[in-house]
Amino acid sequence: MATPPELISATIIAAHGRHYLAQTDAIKLQCVTRGKKSDVAVGDVVRVAMTSPNQGVIESITERNSLLYRSDQYKSKLLAANVTQLFIVVATEPGFSDDLVSRSLVAAEAAGVQAHLILNKIDVTESLAKTRQRLAQYARLGYPVHEVSARAAPEAAVATLAPLLQGQSTILIGQSGMGKSSLINLLVPDADIAVREISAALDTGKHTTTFTRLYNTGTGTDTAIIDSPGFQEFGLYHLSEGMLERAFPEFEALLGKCKYYNCHHLTEPSCAVLAALAAGEILPYRHALYVQLLHESSQKLY
Ligand SMILES: Nc1nc2c(ncn2[C@@H]2O[C@H](COP(=O)(O)OP(=O)(O)OP(=O)(O)O)[C@@H](O)[C@H]2O)c(=O)[nH]1
Numbered sequence: 204m205a206t207p208p209e210l211i212s213a214t215i216i217a218a219h220g221r222h223y224l225a226q227t228d229a230i231k232l233q234c235v236t237r238g239k240k241s242d243v244a245v246g247d248v249v250r251v252a253m254t255s256p257n258q259g260v261i262e263s264i265t266e267r268n269s270l271l272y273r274s275d276q277y278k279s280k281l282l283a284a285n286v287t288q289l290f291i292v293v294a295t296e297p298g299f300s301d302d303l304v305s306r307s308l309v310a311a312e313a314a315g316v317q318a319h320l321i322l323n324k325i326d327v328t329e330s331l332a333k334t335r336q337r338l339a340q341y342a343r344l345g346y347p348v349h350e351v352s353a354r355a356a357p358e359a360a361v362a363t364l365a366p367l368l369q370g371q372s373t374i375l376i377g378q379s380g381m382g383k384s385s386l387i388n389l390l391v392p393d394a395d396i397a398v399r400e401i402s403a404a405l406d407t408g409k410h411t412t413t414f415t416r417l418y419n420t421g422t423g424t425d426t427a428i429i430d431s432p433g434f435q436e437f438g439l440y441h442l443s444e445g446m447l448e449r450a451f452p453e454f455e456a457l458l459g460k461c462k463y464y465n466c467h468h469l470t471e472p473s474c475a476v477l478a479a480l481a482a483g484e485i486l487p488y489r490h491a492l493y494v495q496l497l498h499e500s501s502q503k504l505y
C-alpha cells in the first residue's frame with residue numbers, strides 16, 4: 204500500500220476560479236481542489252497534499268469561524284472565510300448606495316462578523332455634511348463610523364485604522380471609486396508587489412483587481428487584511444427569514460412582540476416592527492430592504 208502524501212497546513216491568500224494560492228509559514232503553493240469542487244474561500248485554513256515543490260491539492264478545509272458570502276437566485280459565491288470584521292468603504296464622492304451598504308451590513312450580521320463603516324475622502328468638503336448625515340443613521344444602529352482621507356491625510360488615516368486592524372482578520376469591501384485601493388496601499392505598504400506575485404502565480408494576466416486576496420501584515424500572522432474587487436450588487440438569496448429578521452439590529456428589541464408568533468413583518472396586524480416603522484423609529488429604506496430580501500430568499504433555486 205502506498206503511503207499517503209504528507210498533508211501540510213496553509214492559508215488561502217487568493218482565489219481565481221478554481222485556482223488558489225495558499226501560504227504556508229515558508230512558501231506559497233498553487234493549489235487546486237479535487238474534482239469540480241470550488242467551496243474554498245480566501246482566508247480558509249486548508250490541508251494540502253503536495254504534488255510538486257510549489258503545487259498541491261486541497262484535501263480538506265479546517266472548520267471556519269465565519270463565512271461571508273453573496274448569492275443570486277442560482278448559486279452562492281464565497282467572499283471570505285474566518286474574517287473577524289468587515290470594513291465597508293464609502294466616500295463623500297462619488298456617491299455610495301445605501302442599498303449596498305445595508306446589504307453588506309446584513310451579510311456581516313448573518314455571518315456574525317463585526318461591521319465598521321469607513322468614510323474616505325473627507326477632504327472633499329462640499330459633500331461632507333450631507334454624507335455625515337447619511338452615515339449617522341448607521342452609527343445610530345450601532346455601527347462604528349471612522350473618517351479618513353487617504354489622499355489628503357494619509358498618516359492620520361493609518362493612525363485611525365491600524366489599531367482597529369491589529370490582531371483581526373479584516374475584509375475591505377466597497378463600490379468602485381471609493382478609494383479602497385488607496386487605503387489598502389497605505390495599510391499594506393507592499394500590496395502592489397504582493398498582487399503582482401499573486402497574479403503571476405495564478406496566471407490571472409492583467410486582471411489584478413478581479414480576485415480577492417489576503418495580506419498578512421504586522422509582525423505575526425494574527426493580522427490579516429483582505430481586499431476584494433469592487434462590486435455593484437450584493438445578492439443575499441441564501442438568507443432564511445429567521446436569519447434576515449435577526450440581521451436588522453433595529454428589529455431586535457421588537458422580535459417576539461408581534462401579535463402572531465410567525466409574523467413576517469410585512470402587512471400583519473399588530474406587528475411591532477410595522478408599528479415602529481409607522482412611528483418613525485425604523486428607517487423606511489431599511490424596512491423596504493428587509494421586504495426585498497425576504498422576497499429574494501423565497502426566489503432561491505438551489
Ligand atoms: N479627494 C480624494 N480623492 C481620493 C481619496 N482617496 C482616493 N481618492 C481618489 O479616488 C479615486 C479612486 O480611488 P481608488 O483607490 O482607485 O478607489 P477604489 O475604491 O479602489 O476603486 P476601484 O479601483 O475602481 O475599485 C482615485 O482617483 C483616487 O486618487 C481621498 O482621500 N480624497
Ligand SMILES: [Zn+2]
Nearest residue numbers: 461466468474
Ligand atoms: Zn411583525
